[in-house]
C-alpha cells in the first residue's frame with residue numbers, strides 16, 4: 065500500500081501516478097488517497113476530463129460506486145488557474161487529457177503541490193495511452209495496479225475491447241471492456 069510522505073514542514077511537491085488496466089482499482093486508490101488528504105485538513109482540488117461522463121458528469125465514480133466530487137475540465141491548463149492555495153491535486157482518467165498535462169503536473173509539483181494522477185497506461189490495442197507514458201516518466205512515485213482476468217483468474221494488465229470499434233476513445237465499462245491477462249488478451 066502506498067504510504068504518503070508528509071506535506072508538513074518544508075514545502076516540496078511531487079507527482080504520484082496510479083496506472084493499470086480497467087477494473088484494476090485506479091479510481092478507488094485515487095479516492096482513498098484523496099480522502100486521507102481531506103482527513104489531514106489539507107486543501108485539495110480534484111479534476112477529471114469533461115468527456116468522461118460514463119457514470120456521472122461531475123463526480124469521479126469507481127466501478128464499485130465509490131465517489132468523490134470533482135471539477136470536470138476540457139483543458140489541462142485550467143488546472144494551473146484553479147490550483148491556487150492548494151496542497152494536493154487529484155486527476156482521474158488522465159489518458160484523455162491534452163498534450164500539456166505532463167508539463168502542468170511538473171509545474172504544480174514545482175509549486176510545492178502533491179499531484180496524484182490516475183489513468184490507463186495502455187489502450188485496448190496495448191499501446192501507451194495519450195500522455196500517460198510521459199507523466200509516468202516524470203513521476204516521483206508510480207503504483208501499477210492489476211485487475212483479475214475474467215477468462216482465467218490470473219492478474220490482468222490488459223483492457224480487452226469486446227466490441228468492434230477502431231476509435232481509441234470509446235467510453236464504457238463491462239458493456240464494452242473486460243480485463244484480461246497477457247495470455248488471454250492475445251488469444
Ligand SMILES: Nc1ncnc2c1ncn2[C@@H]1O[C@H](COP(=O)(O)OP(=O)(O)O)[C@@H](O)[C@H]1O
Nearest residue numbers: 085086087088089090091092126127128211212
Ligand atoms: N475483473 C475484475 N478484477 C478486479 N476488480 C473488478 C473486476 N470486475 C469488477 N471489478 C470491480 O472494480 C473495482 C475497481 O474499480 P475502479 O477503482 O473504478 O477501477 P479502475 O479505475 O482501475 O477501472 C474493484 O474493486 C471490483 O469491485
Ligand SMILES: Cc1cn([C@H]2C[C@H](O)[C@@H](COP(=O)(O)O)O2)c(=O)[nH]c1=O
Nearest residue numbers: 086087118187188223232233234235236
Ligand atoms: C481501454 C480503453 C478504455 N477507454 C475508456 C473506457 C472507460 O470509459 C475509460 C477507462 O476507465 P477506467 O476508470 O480505467 O475503468 O476509458 C477508451 O476510451 N479506450 C480504450 O482503449
Ligand SMILES: [Zn+2]
Nearest residue numbers: 213216245248
Ligand atoms: Zn487470463
